[in-house]
Amino acid sequence: MMVKGYQKKSVYDAVQERFDYLFREFDNIYxxxxxxxxxxxxxxxxxxxxxxxxxxxxxxxxxxxxxxxxTVTTEYVTRxxxxxxxxxxxxxxCLPMATRTALSSxxxxxxxxxxxxxxxxxxxxPKFPYVITVDEPFDHYxxxxxxxxxxxxxGRYYRETHDYGKTVCLLGIRADESLQRYSGIVNKKYGxxxxxxxxxxxxxxxxxxxxxDWSNQDVWVANYRFHYxxxxxxxxxxxxxLKIDQMRVASPYNDYSKxxxxxxxxxxxxxxxxxxxxxxxxxxxxxxxxxxAMGYRNIKLPxxxxxxxxxxxxLDTLPARLRNKIENxx
Numbered sequence: 218m219m220v221k222g223y224q225k226k227s228v229y230d231a232v233q234e235r236f237d238y239l240f241r242e243f244d245n246i247y248x249x250x251x252x253x254x255x256x257x258x259x260x261x262x263x264x265x266x267x268x269x270x271x272x273x274x275x276x277x278x279x280x281x282x283x284x285x286x287x288t289v290t291t292e293y294v295t296r297x298x299x300x301x302x303x304x305x306x307x308x309x310x311c312l313p314m315a316t317r318t319a320l321s322s323x324x325x326x327x328x329x330x331x332x333x334x335x336x337x338x339x340x341x342x343p344k345f346p347y348v349i350t351v352d353e354p355f356d357h358y359x360x361x362x363x364x365x366x367x368x369x370x371x372g373r374y375y376r377e378t379h380d381y382g383k384t385v386c387l388l389g390i391r392a393d394e395s396l397q398r399y400s401g402i403v404n405k406k407y408g409x410x411x412x413x414x415x416x417x418x419x420x421x422x423x424x425x426x427x428x429x430d431w432s433n434q435d436v437w438v439a440n441y442r443f444h445y446x447x448x449x450x451x452x453x454x455x456x457x458x459l460k461i462d463q464m465r466v467a468s469p470y471n472d473y474s475k476x477x478x479x480x481x482x483x484x485x486x487x488x489x490x491x492x493x494x495x496x497x498x499x500x501x502x503x504x505x506x507x508x509x510a511m512g513y514r515n516i517k518l519p520x521x522x523x524x525x526x527x528x529x530x531x532l533d534t535l536p537a538r539l540r541n542k543i544e545n546x547x
Contacts, residue, residue: 244382247277253466255389284329307347
């Protein structure tokens with residue numbers, strides 16, 4: 218059993234030490250920037266450190282755009298990239314990729330920026346010189362590849378385009394977000410020099426989570442003390458009555474966001490009208506996302522069934538193509 222240990226230093230001092238370690242150990246550093254609060258504060262902290270201690274070093278910023286998002290999120294990402302033009306290597310990825318949807322019994326995935334459905338896009342594709350599209354994808358990209366694979370393969374591409382040096386991608390992952398993320402940090406099999414906040418991706422390519430021991434409160438204290446820009450979506454969430462641990466910047470169709478789909482109708486009605494037509498089941502998820510119809514809270518085992526027999530029954534209700542895909546992924 219892993220027991221938490223506390224040190225006599227602040228999380229801010231700890232992350233400064235980690236940044237110094239990263240700059241000494243790695244030739245190439247880039248940040249995976251989602252537009253959320255964690256990756257945003259990570260990017261700002263890293264830039265402050267780099268400007269003060271390693272002013273000649275250049276870092277990269279990678280944004281994986283999932284097309285369907287709040288307007289204020291797009292505005293925040295745009296502001297951030299425009300501020301960093303000339304200072305950082307910028308990569309705004311708008312490529313068709315398989316992204317899981319929790320809203321439909323007929324589709325396991327939807328495909329942001331699907332070039333065959335441009336007329337259904339939730340918003341226009343951004344037009345900046347650093348935007349990567351299907352017309353000019355990066356090396357190692359495969360058409361409609363899974364979003365997780367796309368993010369991993371970008372690390373290989375970044376290394377190859379930066380003199381094949383030792384490369385690390387920085388993630389704004391924090392252990393206190395969920396038990397799954399906590400377990401992922403403390404049970405790393407392939408770290409770096411015994412450090413749990415690293416994971417190896419490929420030869421000379423790692424991911425690192427220097428904010429892994431930060432809390433929600435730490436993130437907001439940093440934004441306040443250092444006057445960092447952040448996504449105004451969090452202000453709207455606060456006004457809507459959400460608790461701090463309910464505020465997420467994620468695809469509206471995934472498991473984490475489906476329960477709050479109805480917020481789009483209030484916060485960003487123009488985007489909401491596009492969301493409904495983009496993925497099958499979006500309106501149903503909005504209406505029933507917090508009910509048992511969508512498996513909210515718990516699912517009771519029907520009388521006469523075991524969990525195994527009930528699972529097989531549910532599988533039999535799915536279209537053959539989707540059922541076969543799920544069974545093959547076991």
